[in-house]
Amino acid sequence: MIRALSDKFSALRLALAVALSLFAGLASLPACSVEPDEVLPDAQQEALAREISKQLRCVVCQNQSIDDSDASIAKDMRLKVRELVVQGQDEQSIKSYFVERYGNYVLLRPPFDASTALLWLMPLILLAVAAIGIAVALMRRQKTLKNNTEAPLSAEEQDRLEALLHEESKS
Amino acid sequence: MMRWLFFLPLVVFAVLVGLWFWGLNPNRDPNALPSQLINKELPAFALPALEGSGSPALARSDLSDGQVKLINFFASWCVPCRAEHPHLETLAKETSLPIHGIAWRDEPAATLAWLQNLGNPYTRIGVDQKNTVGLDFGITGVPETFIIDAKGRVRYRHQGPLDPRIINTVITPLVQALRREAEEAS
Numbered sequence: 153m154i155r156a157l158s159d160k161f162s163a164l165r166l167a168l169a170v171a172l173s174l175f176a177g178l179a180s181l182p183a184c185s186v187e188p189d190e191v192l193p194d195a196q197q198e199a200l201a202r203e204i205s206k207q208l209r210c211v212v213c214q215n216q217s218i219d220d221s222d223a224s225i226a227k228d229m230r231l232k233v234r235e236l237v238v239q240g241q242d243e244q245s246i247k248s249y250f251v252e253r254y255g256n257y258v259l260l261r262p263p264f265d266a267s268t269a270l271l272w273l274m275p276l277i278l279l280a281v282a283a284i285g286i287a288v289a290l291m292r293r294q295k296t297l298k299n300n301t302e303a304p305l306s307a308e309e310q311d312r313l314e315a316l317l318h319e320e321s322k323s
Numbered sequence: 324m325m326r327w328l329f330f331l332p333l334v335v336f337a338v339l340v341g342l343w344f345w346g347l348n349p350n351r352d353p354n355a356l357p358s359q360l361i362n363k364e365l366p367a368f369a370l371p372a373l374e375g376s377g378s379p380a381l382a383r384s385d386l387s388d389g390q391v392k393l394i395n396f397f398a399s400w401c402v403p404c405r406a407e408h409p410h411l412e413t414l415a416k417e418t419s420l421p422i423h424g425i426a427w428r429d430e431p432a433a434t435l436a437w438l439q440n441l442g443n444p445y446t447r448i449g450v451d452q453k454n455t456v457g458l459d460f461g462i463t464g465v466p467e468t469f470i471i472d473a474k475g476r477v478r479y480r481h482q483g484p485l486d487p488r489i490i491n492t493v494i495t496p497l498v499q500a501l502r503r504e505a506e507e508a509s
Contacts, residue, residue, distance in 0.1 A: 211356065211463040212463050212464060214354075224428065225454065225462075225463065225464070228453070228454040228457070228458060229458070232458055251359075252359060253359055253360075253458060253459060253460075253461040254356065254359065254461050254463075255356065255357065255359050255461075257356055
């Protein structure tokens with residue numbers, strides 16, 4: 153009886169494990185909104201189209217790429233990307249097609265130019281400021297340590313110190 | 324050196340306050356996407372007419388006819404377009420400004436029913452069911468309105484519904500200025 157029950161449980165456990173791993177497998181698939189009818193027959197062209205779609209921002213959902221977005225305008229943009237890929241245009245010219253119409257805003261990775269220089273260089277600037285700050289602090293500490301080293305005790309002072317210590321240990 | 328550093332937090336704070344004032348300015352719209360088409364020629368396009376509307380079709384070549392005009396992207400499924408519609412009707416009736424409509428991502432039958440129901444303020448109507456011309460205009464949604472100068476260049480883009488305030492403070496003055504500009508040039 154107990155034997156039969158435990159068999160049943162192990163079968164259940166197995167089924168649960170299989171279901172869970174299946175679910176985890178599905179959940180770990182990359183999320184994308186490309187619909188089956190959009191996919192290009194040529195796998196290489198489709199891969200290029202996906203690569204470009206991931207770098208273009210959906211203009212109505214702000215922080216999603218058109219590859220991730222379900223917005224109808226994102227679908228239009230994905231189809232346009234595929235149309236241009238099929239025409240044989242390369243990644244750069246397809247991206248500039250969209251930049252001409254929507255501005256640099258449409259690129260999820262902003263290009264380096266005068267208006268974005270501060271954005272791109274900020275990590276380096278902060279690093280430099282921090283390095284200078286630490287260097288100044290270290291130098292200042294060394295200076296104070298040097299100033300604090302006092303002259304060694306004279307013979308007279310040494311005698312007095314020993315006498316005091318002696319007195320203390322006696323009592 | 325030390326005395327200068329003492330004021331550093333104050334300086335940083337002042338800079339931040341400046342940033343906050345800039346950021347909280349009620350007239351600043353962080354979502355605004357400036358049109359890339361300003362002062363540029365529009366790409367060539369030719370859209371089919373809306374059957375039964377009585378308005379002729381709209382093509383790029385209709386735009387450089389020496390007249391200042393509006394192009395209004397709309398759709399029957401778009402609620403703000405419905406709010407905007409009476410103001411377009413008023414503009415069409417009370418001024419000589421041509422308003423061309425582009426029916427964006429809409430079923431022609433639905434567009435037609437909508438116009439028959441609410442009135443048709445458009446001089447020409449182009450049907451852009453697949454958002455081909457919309458992409459060329461950099462459309463992010465409807466309604467959007469463009470002011471086109473006499474030479475067929477885009478001079479202004481308004482996203483969202485037109486209302487009397489926008490029409491009186493932005494559209495009308497700009498249209499008048501562009502008309503003067505066209506007269507001086509000819």
